[in-house]
Amino acid sequence: MRSASLVRTGLTDDVVAQLTDYEASDLPESWKAALALCDRLSGYEHKGVIPAELYERLGEHFNEQQILRLGALLASASGWHRMIEAFGIRPDHYQADTSAPWAAAAG
Incomplete structure (x- = not known):
C-alpha cells in the first residue's frame, strides 16, 4: 500500500506499508484497535454490531x-471515500491545472 496523501499528513512510508497487515505490525495497540474498528465500520471484513471483544479492546x-x-x-471518512470514488476523483494524483474528472462526461 502506498498513499501520497497519508505521507503528506506526516506518516512515513514505513507506517503506511504496515497498514496492510496492521495486526501483525509494530504499530501501537491503540492504532490497531482503531484500525479494527475502521475495518468493521467499512464492512471490509464483517458487518453488523461491533462485537464485545472489539469494544473491550x-x-x-x-x-x-x-x-x-x-x-x-x-x-x-467512509462516506467521503465513496463519494470521491463515485466522481472519479483521485486525490493522490490531483493537479490544480486539470479539469474535474466529471467535466468530460458533462460535456
Whole structure:
C-alpha cells in the first residue's frame, strides 16, 4: 500500500506499508484497535454490531466518548471515500491545472 496523501499528513512510508497487515505490525495497540474498528465500520471484513471483544479492546485505549467520536469520524471518512470514488476523483494524483474528472462526461 502506498498513499501520497497519508505521507503528506506526516506518516512515513514505513507506517503506511504496515497498514496492510496492521495486526501483525509494530504499530501501537491503540492504532490497531482503531484500525479494527475502521475495518468493521467499512464492512471490509464483517458487518453488523461491533462485537464485545472489539469494544473491550477499544476501551483499553479510549473512553466511550472517544470511541463514539472515532466511529463518527470513520463513518464520515467512509462516506467521503465513496463519494470521491463515485466522481472519479483521485486525490493522490490531483493537479490544480486539470479539469474535474466529471467535466468530460458533462460535456
